[in-house]
Amino acid sequence: MFGIGDFAALGRVSVRMLRHYDAIGLIRPARVDEFSGYRYYTAAQLPLLNRVIALKDLGFTLQQVQVLIDEKVDPGELRGMLRLRRAQLAEEMAAGTARLALVDARLRMIETEGHMDTGDVILKNIPAVRVAELSAPASSYDGPDITTALSPLYPQLIERLESGGVTISGPPMAYYLPDPHGPGDESITVHAAFPITGDVPADPGFQVVDLPAVERAATLLHHGPMSEAFRTGQLIANWIDDSGYQTVGSGYAREIYLDCPMDDLSKWITEMQVAVAPVT
Incomplete structure (x- = not known):
């Protein structure tokens, strides 16, 4: 036996x-010593302790743990519950890490306020382009x-384009509408x-859209993950304000993913394009 x-x-x-338990x-x-009141435990009680701690880590209250222990949850069920909880915790950690990265990025933006170099913004014409696309709602x-x-x-x-034998003629892109x-x-x-060229089969499983030309767009290369795209967006906004332009349409930037290695988001290069017109 072991002392407490x-x-x-x-x-x-x-x-x-x-x-407390x-x-x-x-x-x-x-066993409890009848004279000293000292508590003694055995190694055979360690599995019960492990279950109690595991169930607590799953988020159960001690009252709920007591019920589960009394109901004799088998090891297979407990392993399944722990795996689910592990997945939830991993997701929470990833979300927390992403939020921390955003906080750091916002902090860097605040620290550089008043010192933003907008000299790399280029005003250019964006030609019309035919694209295959899928869309989805976002809150x-x-x-x-x-x-x-x-x-x-x-x-x-990509899977549907390859299945239909459709030729991709340019880098992936994204755009947003209210x-x-x-x-x-x-x-x-x-x-x-x-962007695509050539024929498209009937009922290809995606939409074909002809995006019209943009007469003037303020463009700037964004380096790094798209979670920090607001940095480049703010530089473009400053350039628009300083140069006597205003946004046209929704004001959302079109994004052209020029280089996007999936194993290193910090190496992404994305051209951000915002349609503009002179202030009248």
Whole structure:
């Protein structure tokens, strides 16, 4: 048998926690000295302790843990529950890491306010282009909302283009339009597209759209992940304001993904294009 301190050390829990588990009847000591009141545990109680800790980590209250223990949840069910919880925690960590990266990017923008170099913005004509596209709704123009809606569309579109024998004639692109019928005031429709040439089979599983020429567009290369595209968007906005132009249409930037290695988002190169016209 082990004293409460040794058992706590073996189970990687605190003595205080074991005392609490005893008080609520969750894990009773194997023996209590009748004179000193000292608690003793056995190695055979460690599996029960492991289950209690695992169920707590799943988010169950101690009262719920007691019910599950009494119902004798089998190891297979517990493993499944733990795998699900692990996946949820991994997703939360990834989301937290992404949010931290955005905070850092916003902080860098704040630190460079008043020192933004807009000299690399180029005003140019964008010729008309025929594209194959898939679209999806997004709740807002916020980065995570766009990524969630847009990312799944490209592999689907590539598969359908290859299946139909359609020739892709340029890099992937995306554009955005307001969605007046969406669930919220900020709802938009995201469009994932590839420029194409040649014939398209009947019922290809995607839309063919002729995007009209843009007489003037303020363009700038964005280097890095699209989660930080707001940095480049703000540079374009400053250039538009300083140069006597105004946005045309929705004001959303069209994005041309010139180089997008999937194994390193920091090496992405994206041309951002915003339609503009002189202020009248």
